[in-house]
Amino acid sequence: MCFFDQQRFVCGDWKWGHFRQHCHKEYRIGETCGMKLIMHTVPVGQKCKLCEKIDTKKRRRAAEVERINRWQREGSKFRASIDKSMEIIRSLDYEIQELECERGRRLQGIGTQMRS
Structure with a gap:
């Protein structure tokens, strides 16, 4: 359960943003556990x-x-x-x-x- 930013578009669509933090399950540097959670939602002022x-x-x-x-x-x-x-x-x-x-x-x- 590693944390990423989420980019939310005006139309309601979204995409994953930058990686932010490892969870306690993943110990390898540069790797993520595969489970993505949202750390911050960043509004984007345009459509997807x-x-x-x-x-x-x-x-x-x-x-x-x-x-x-x-x-x-x-x-x-x-x-x-x-x-x-x-x-x-x-x-x-x-x-x-x-x-x-x-x-x-x-x-x-x-x-x-x-x-x-």
Whole structure:
């Protein structure tokens, strides 16, 4: 039960920080016992990498939707471009869904790890 800092992001996600203290079970220098406990929680003023990726894909999706709306207002001469943007939106929707599922799995992992 060695002690580490925990970095907590604005979105609620977290990651392990620096090693802080050995427990009484581990006597080898430079080694940890494998059981991590939190010594200090350090708030980080930004979102985690996963949430940043989700936000980026959502912004790109919104830009594609805006392009489609603009092209549709101008008439039917951009049909191929609209079809291509629709495919990009479908792809982005799938990627966003996958990333949000991954984020949900990580957040569930926080609850089980903090109860242990």
